[in-house]
Amino acid sequence: MMILRCIGMRIWCSHAPGTSGSLARRSHQALCVYARAQNGLGRAAQRAWRPVRVGQAVAFLMGPALLSLGGHVVYCQLDLNNNANLFLEPKKKLHAEPQFNWREFWKLLRPQLWALLAASLLAFGAAILNIQIPLVLGELVNVVSRYTREYTGRYLQDMQKPVMKLLSFYALQGLLTSGYIVLLSRVGERVAARMRKTLFKSLLRQDVAFFDAKKTGMLVNRLTSDVQEFKSSFKQVVAQGLRSVTQIAGCFISLYLISPRLTGLLVVVMPTLVGGGALIGSLLRRLSRHAQEQVAKATGVADEALGNVRTVRAFAMEDREEELYSIEVDKSCQMNEVLGMGIAVFQGLSNVFLNCIVLGTIFTGGSLMAKNKLSAGDLMSFLVAAQTVQRSMASISVLFGQVVRGLSAGARVFEFIMLEPQVFLHGGKKIPFHSLVGQVSFQNVTFSYPTRPGDEVLKNFSLTLPPFKTVAIVGQSGGGKSTVAALLERFYDPNQGAVFLDGVDIRMLDPSWLRGQAIGFISQEPVLFGTTIMENIRFGKPGASDEEVYAAAEQANADGFIRSFPEGYSTVVGERGVTLSGGQKQRVAIARALIKNPRILILDEATSALDAESEQVVQAALDRAATGRTVLVIAHRLSTIMGADLIVVLSQGRVVEAGTHSALLNKGGFYAELIRRQAKELK
Numbered sequence: 001m002m003i004l005r006c007i008g009m010r011i012w013c014s015h016a017p018g019t020s021g022s023l024a025r026r027s028h029q030a031l032c033v034y035a036r037a038q039n040g041l042g043r044a045a046q047r048a049w050r051p052v053r054v055g056q057a058v059a060f061l062m063g064p065a066l067l068s069l070g071g072h073v074v075y076c077q078l079d080l081n082n083n084a085n086l087f088l089e090p091k092k093k094l095h096a097e098p099q100f101n102w103r104e105f106w107k108l109l110r111p112q113l114w115a116l117l118a119a120s121l122l123a124f125g126a127a128i129l130n131i132q133i134p135l136v137l138g139e140l141v142n143v144v145s146r147y148t149r150e151y152t153g154r155y156l157q158d159m160q161k162p163v164m165k166l167l168s169f170y171a172l173q174g175l176l177t178s179g180y181i182v183l184l185s186r187v188g189e190r191v192a193a194r195m196r197k198t199l200f201k202s203l204l205r206q207d208v209a210f211f212d213a214k215k216t217g218m219l220v221n222r223l224t225s226d227v228q229e230f231k232s233s234f235k236q237v238v239a240q241g242l243r244s245v246t247q248i249a250g251c252f253i254s255l256y257l258i259s260p261r262l263t264g265l266l267v268v269v270m271p272t273l274v275g276g277g278a279l280i281g282s283l284l285r286r287l288s289r290h291a292q293e294q295v296a297k298a299t300g301v302a303d304e305a306l307g308n309v310r311t312v313r314a315f316a317m318e319d320r321e322e323e324l325y326s327i328e329v330d331k332s333c334q335m336n337e338v339l340g341m342g343i344a345v346f347q348g349l350s351n352v353f354l355n356c357i358v359l360g361t362i363f364t365g366g367s368l369m370a371k372n373k374l375s376a377g378d379l380m381s382f383l384v385a386a387q388t389v390q391r392s393m394a395s396i397s398v399l400f401g402q403v404v405r406g407l408s409a410g411a412r413v414f415e416f417i418m419l420e421p422q423v424f425l426h427g428g429k430k431i432p433f434h435s436l437v438g439q440v441s442f443q444n445v446t447f448s449y450p451t452r453p454g455d456e457v458l459k460n461f462s463l464t465l466p467p468f469k470t471v472a473i474v475g476q477s478g479g480g481k482s483t484v485a486a487l488l489e490r491f492y493d494p495n496q497g498a499v500f501l502d503g504v505d506i507r508m509l510d511p512s513w514l515r516g517q518a519i520g521f522i523s524q525e526p527v528l529f530g531t532t533i534m535e536n537i538r539f540g541k542p543g544a545s546d547e548e549v550y551a552a553a554e555q556a557n558a559d560g561f562i563r564s565f566p567e568g569y570s571t572v573v574g575e576r577g578v579t580l581s582g583g584q585k586q587r588v589a590i591a592r593a594l595i596k597n598p599r600i601l602i603l604d605e606a607t608s609a610l611d612a613e614s615e616q617v618v619q620a621a622l623d624r625a626a627t628g629r630t631v632l633v634i635a636h637r638l639s640t641i642m643g644a645d646l647i648v649v650l651s652q653g654r655v656v657e658a659g660t661h662s663a664l665l666n667k668g669g670f671y672a673e674l675i676r677r678q679a680k681e682l683k
């Protein structure tokens, strides 16, 4: 049995634990493959690991084979290393276009159903008035035509009734229209707010691997412009659409009451208009999606440059970033221009078409009048009603563009709302604090990052961290040290092997509990939030009292410098903590990790960015923090690792040496060489 994974258009596979035997040996059996597509293969396939029959393994091994995954055709071929490579049916482009998810949209809309219903009723009321208005206008014209030759005193009297009727209809129609627009605006705002919250919640729950592959700018864009686009389209389309559709329906009834024959003529040409509109609409939708993707790409470039402005400044890369941004913006501008042209041509054509309908109506209506089958008032009523239909249809044609934009923006939002992470945030076992010992062990872990499948960062890696002891991992850059920490935090799951905490596979444990309570993590460049120091420390334990914050800061050697600031713990640290020095930031981060009193502490090169003086202060804080905890130290500097109970040397994802500082020095191997090189650099 194998585990298949779908990364983008490509699916790769690795052997599941205990099934590393060659596939060839099983060639006589029917093979059952568990497959789970990570994205794009449709919701059913994304949901869970599902068994997929591959047919006879012989066919599977002989050459390209077909299997069905989530209802889609997938090609399968073995490479020389017996790895199965699976490709999606090329013609189907399954990953290319996110689809608008009506079921999810319904969930967002459901709470607003009453308001929507009330708005529809008001719009319906306005539509009923639309049936009446042309008829009364016809009445008015008939009165006027009675007095064209001779004006008498009865004129005003005869006019009074239809005029009063019309005025009250107009007033009532205005009232009803405002009413439903207010209601629809409320519905739009609330749906958009819910959409934003749902998307943000979904994004925050995605796997770390998801963020490895996606740009922050693009994600932020979905939260901001895409939701905004969807909201304005929704409001405009529903408000105007409802009005136009009800007006068209109402006017058609009055048209029918006035002249069934003329109305029949209109009905014949209508389907052509609608069919053509739908066809051009789908073309515009594709254009709009590409244009929006390009805007997101440009935002991504700007976001990266502005977010890392210090690096840009330090390398004097302002001009290059400006050029990159301007290339992307120009592309998006061109795409939007093409889209604008498409919409304009569409609108122009529909206007010509609609005007021709009016012309045809006058032509045919005139001939009916000549045959005495229609009065002047009737033709007037018919024209007014036909004009209203024309106006409403024209606004519907404008709405097509908006519908196109709204649906593609919505599809992009739903794409991430629907995405389910592989590692869920909650669910699973929690070890009670008093029985948590803190023994960690990695057993035969093999791992490659999802963005680089096949490139194994850890190979058959085993390591035990005894409780209350400090274990240091050293080794060359890129050797996989930080990856060990990432696996312990369960940012990723191993491809093979497992990580255990107190003998329990961490995949069985509640990830939120594991990261939030059991493990404290301090990295080389801790990121603080742009709020007060107090809130930053409290981030480690929401709801902690002020006293707990002070105690954690004291433990982290941070209390002194914090109190020396004029605003003490209420000092705002600026975005990402830019207003603090490296050492100060690091100590606040230590306090943030310590406040949750974790049983295990991971220090990922926590002092390597500091100068010697700051390092001493921070190291003292770390030494104090390490007491009574299991500590995993990832470090380059000798000073940080010398005191560790066990030092492990990692090279290309494998443990090549392990022992205490003196034992490893005496051994004269990799570690001794590392130390020798470091000592040379210091000289």
Ligand SMILES: Nc1ncnc2c1ncn2[C@@H]1O[C@H](COP(=O)(O)OP(=O)(O)OP(=O)(O)O)[C@@H](O)[C@H]1O
Binding pocket: 212, 449, 451, 452, 457, 475, 476, 477, 478, 479, 480, 481, 482, 483, 484
């Ligand atoms: N998120 C990621 N996605 C894909 N590959 C990654 C990712 N993070 C690290 N890698 C790769 O994994 C390998 C090990 O990286 P890791 O950060 O664990 O090394 P390290 O020993 O901690 O290095 P250093 O001492 O330089 O920090 C490297 O080849 C790196 O390029």
